[in-house]
Amino acid sequence: MSLHWLKVATATGVAAIALASASYAQTVRVTVAEYSSKTGPYFEKAASEFEAANPGTDIQIEVVPWDVLQQKLTTDISGGANADLAIIGTRWLIDYVSQGIAAPLDDYITDDFRARFIDTFLSPSVMEGQTYGLPIAASARAMYYNKSLFEEAGIAEPPATWDELKAAAEKIKALGGDAYGFGLQGKEIETDVYFYYALWSQGGTLIEEDGTSGLDTEAAYAAAQIYKDLIDGGLTEPGVTSLNREDVQNLFKQGRIGMMITAPFLANQIKEEAPDLQYGVAAIPAGPNGDRGTYGVTDSIIMFENSQNKDTAWKFMDFLFTTEKRAEFDENEGFLPVNAEEAAMPLFADNADLKAFTDLLPSAQFAPVIAGWEEMAAATSNALQRIYLGEGEIKAELDQAAAEINGIIEANN
Numbered sequence: 001m002s003l004h005w006l007k008v009a010t011a012t013g014v015a016a017i018a019l020a021s022a023s024y025a026q027t028v029r030v031t032v033a034e035y036s037s038k039t040g041p042y043f044e045k046a047a048s049e050f051e052a053a054n055p056g057t058d059i060q061i062e063v064v065p066w067d068v069l070q071q072k073l074t075t076d077i078s079g080g081a082n083a084d085l086a087i088i089g090t091r092w093l094i095d096y097v098s099q100g101i102a103a104p105l106d107d108y109i110t111d112d113f114r115a116r117f118i119d120t121f122l123s124p125s126v127m128e129g130q131t132y133g134l135p136i137a138a139s140a141r142a143m144y145y146n147k148s149l150f151e152e153a154g155i156a157e158p159p160a161t162w163d164e165l166k167a168a169a170e171k172i173k174a175l176g177g178d179a180y181g182f183g184l185q186g187k188e189i190e191t192d193v194y195f196y197y198a199l200w201s202q203g204g205t206l207i208e209e210d211g212t213s214g215l216d217t218e219a220a221y222a223a224a225q226i227y228k229d230l231i232d233g234g235l236t237e238p239g240v241t242s243l244n245r246e247d248v249q250n251l252f253k254q255g256r257i258g259m260m261i262t263a264p265f266l267a268n269q270i271k272e273e274a275p276d277l278q279y280g281v282a283a284i285p286a287g288p289n290g291d292r293g294t295y296g297v298t299d300s301i302i303m304f305e306n307s308q309n310k311d312t313a314w315k316f317m318d319f320l321f322t323t324e325k326r327a328e329f330d331e332n333e334g335f336l337p338v339n340a341e342e343a344a345m346p347l348f349a350d351n352a353d354l355k356a357f358t359d360l361l362p363s364a365q366f367a368p369v370i371a372g373w374e375e376m377a378a379a380t381s382n383a384l385q386r387i388y389l390g391e392g393e394i395k396a397e398l399d400q401a402a403a404e405i406n407g408i409i410e411a412n413n
Helices: 004-021 039-053 064-077 090-096 110-113 119-125 145-152 162-173 190-199 218-232 245-253 265-273 310-320 322-333 354-360 373-388 393-409
Strands: 026-032 058-065 085-089 134-139 140-145 180-182 257-262 279-282 298-304
Touching: 004 110, 026 039, 026 064, 026 190, 026 218, 039 058, 039 310, 039 322, 064 085, 085 090, 085 310, 090 119, 090 298, 090 373, 119 134, 119 298, 134 393, 140 145, 145 162, 145 257, 162 180, 162 218, 162 257, 190 373, 218 373, 218 393, 245 257, 245 265, 310 322, 322 354, 373 393
Parallel strands: 026 058, 026 085, 180 257
Antiparallel strands: 085 298, 134 298, 140 257, 140 279
16 A cells, blocks of 8 residues: 555545534444445444434444455545544554554553453554554454365365375365365455465565565575465466455355365355355464464554544444444454453354464464555565466566565655
8 A cells, every 4th residue: 555645635634524524523434344244234233222322423334345445445535535433454554643544542442441352453553552443353364174075085184284285185186076176366355365374384474574575585485386386286276366265265165175275254154155065174284394374364443533523433432342242243244353251252262163263363473564565465466476377487576576575665664
């Protein structure tokens, strides 16, 4: 994400929204990312409940598809038409903070309120000693596997290493038919993330200790080689660069993918859309030294600095983060609990699928909190696509991407 749009927004938006909001003292507008068909109804219900308990308030919910959320917020801020509250990717937060667009919440946060949270998920929103957002959605990644295909192929256990994964994929390929061993996404959101699973398992890192990209390293070359070998061996679905995460998940739900790595919400989708599918959830394979990593993800709800209704906006945020409301939201969407009391509820604590994800949290890694991260992720994804398509050699493409990323880092410092 470029800083340019935020600078434009700061120059043009703050004054305009202050005037526009002045006559609606008790109205709070909330821009909500749509995670599923249940997202809108959940927030509308929460708004109605809050309004009933707080006469004179008006909570207006605007639901925006996740894929266009960033552009929507950019347009709103630039035009001085942003809401009072909005869900954002936490990785965008540093840009909002650096430009004074996100309001610090510490004047509202009490010790009791802070104690509700699992610190792993709250800490990414803490910058320069202040809290700028609350984790509205939390997720990690693990490996799903098709138990029926495993049984048919004679695979006794989910693979613990990448070598074992490749061997399992070869057995599934040997079955014939239209099933593929390993589902690999190569299009759109999280194409870079899918590569990081292998990178971390090889002992690699996204940003080195000296502040430069970790893509031009032996660990990164080895990680890319793992996926390229799977593609060249016919062990993935064909045309990986034309399939995004949802496409691969749909193949898995159809019983055509032996293994894939994705988020806990796929389990909810399977229960509703493919209830007969026999699947398991296991750790992401480890590398030769036992290294492994999962991607920790949070989305935050933030308050805009130019909100004219901060007290009411905060009161609604507080309401959303009560244990009952959090449990309702996370059950609907299939996210991990961010509230410690919620996590102890049998609904979550006794859920075997979620346990596979929470067990990986000690090795969870988050996107670096550095300006320009979205541009760096795009550079990584573009290099991977060329590698997957056979349009470039691994080392040359990753070295080029690393140079591009280093330039972005330097430009933002």
